[in-house]
Amino acid sequence: MGLAFFLLSILTSVSLNVDNLIVARVADLPTVSQFAITTKLFALLALTVTLVALPLWPANGEALARGDLDWVRKTTRAMVLFSVGAVAVGGLVLVLARNLIAQLWLGDGHAISLGLALSLTVWSIVIAFCSPFFSVQNSVGNLGYQYVGWGLFALASIPLKFVFYPLFGLAGIPLAGAAAYAVFLVPTALLGYRATLGRVVVP
Structure with a gap:
């Protein structure tokens, strides 16, 4: 089981941390710096x-x-609402205060793109929605659905980011990630969650 979690963590880490490499491939050095700085700020949402x-x-x-499925269902629903709400509110604060934060952090003359800030917020909200469902699966080691979802996400999101960048600029990188996450990992989260509950024997 420990090996299964280790391999899953490698898969998720590779899938989630290729963005800087992609931006370095398709953009110039100042753009890479802008992207890296902005993603570090919005990593607070993650x-x-x-x-x-x-x-x-x-x-x-x-x-x-x-066998207390009622508690699991009730808690998961509550945590989905809490996670999405907290990330949405935090994202809104960061979006509105992004340039002030950039100036305090990096000095005058620095600003953060509105499009990039919004796309990073959307990306974080999608992750927040799925996280409680994955938590249920992880608690009993039901990782098969996540292997499929993350594998498909990695295969789809990386080329999609190369397609989205010319269309949307830097904002296209996290936007492509959010789109691929919604297509592959939201169903994985929901199906794996239901399958996990279905395995439980209620006394």
């Missing part, structure tokens, strides 16, 4: 998702072990 999801693993595992 941190919110992680802080919400990790404590759910043992709690979901205990509830599933005792």
